[in-house]
Amino acid sequence: MNDARLAELSGVHKRYGSTVALDGLDLEVGRRELLAVLGPNGAGKTTAVSLLLGLQQPDAGIARLFGQPPKDLAARRRAGVMMQEASLAPELRVREQVDLVASYYPAPLEVDDVLEKTHIAALAKRPYGKLSGGQKRQVQLAMAIVGRPRILFLDEPTVGLDLQARELVWSMLRGLVDEGAAIVLTTHYLEEAEALADRVAVLGKGRLIASGSVSDVRALVERQQITCCTALVAEEVASWPGVEEASRDQRGLHVTTRNAEDVARRLLAADPGLTRLEIRRAGLAEAFAELTQEKPS
């Protein structure tokens, strides 16, 4: 291995029966990088991560972890994992769960330090089955980091966490990246990607349809959102040139357009009583929705 690629998928194809899960996907994760993998359900996010963890083999193409096949235990001894759907043994206590995972690694962190770091030291003796959903996520995070991984795969790490716990997790993840770890994050919380990610990879139908910084991806989408209080009828505005969509709710009229300036001028001209005019560029949520729509990309 001659470069900083910690994990890599190259031209990977994977199908389940007649369903194409991955269709020539290329994906790389570099050092100290926090990559957020986004995409609608069925886009291939989980399959991509499974291949990088050696849980499945590609039909064609190459999956590498630290330059080795991910099936090799040696490669995975430098990786940490948190999976959304794993239900852990309910009888084992929190400390025992983390201790068990620590035993798989050559030079793990002290279990008690990890419990401190993930703010679950107070739960150490509680049976896992008696924890709340959010507490379970914190334990799984502790299990993911106890082996001093160089790369962490986190599947929806903050589902079920309250705002404060989510902030704690975010700051911890930033800390890990600062210490030199890479993180691959799959998430449905777009604000999570917006808050954390150095780079975003958007998957759709098993392909990489966009990759870059959050602002790069957002810039790919030119759409803007105009919101205002006006007497104008949404259906009428929707028929104006340059307007893609117009709708009304209790906050007022919402107009989606690729030409905000012209549409705003016309709105102001059509309704002199118009107030609370607001124009903003698409957030990642809108960018993401547009990118993954069914159209040639």
Add this chain to the structure above:
Amino acid sequence: MNATTSTSLPIVSSDLPAGRLVRAYLTEARYETVRMLRSPGFALPFLGMPVLLYLLFAVLIAGHVTREDQIAARFFFTGFSVFGVIGPAMFGFGMNVATERTQGLLQLKRALPMPMAAYLLAKVFMAVLFAVIIMASMIAAGLSLGHLTLTAGQIATVAVTGILGAVPFCAMGLLIGAWATGRSAPAFVNLVYIPMLHLSGLFYPLPKSLQAMAPAWPTFHLHQLALSAAGVDSRGEDLVHVAVLAGVTVLFALIALRRLERAG
């Protein structure tokens, strides 16, 4: 798409030193045991049932026979011992592997650098531990209430036979657990377990028509070994029985591991 940096990685050893490898195996086995001890709903029926049924049949119902006939006493004793040791092996493996597979725990452990052998050996260790307790309680019950008279050597040989005899049934359970879901596994295990108990002649002498078929079941071979260890004339050669049980273990475990490797 380029990597964000071009510095090369420091070389970090990712080998597990021998001491830590042993520790990984021991830790897995320890927590598997802890889990079992904390869910007595699984353990107690498997530990109590064989000896209770043995006492019911060999003492309460047929006590007048076993008192007079040492062959009958040993037949009951070995039959219920085999019944006892295979239950936790088949159900423990079949149900737990199926559940852990379908609920994602096995997948997580496979994604983590857990040695697969540590996972399996921890469960074999559990099944063997159950077999030790069951054989100890069966021997105690047989000698005290079951009119059983065995030499110390016979006791030791029967005990070892019963304890090691659990292993092939771990492989059978594993095979079922590799295919079934958590919910269907108990049904599939029973589908094999119950006919096997009866058709291999563990509890009563089989009619001639069924005797010829009995060697098709692994329990038959373990039962013959146990009878032979208890000093009763058995059908077939001990070495053949051992070979069959070893073959079952290797074959079933290999098929199951292949399946787990592919399908997870």
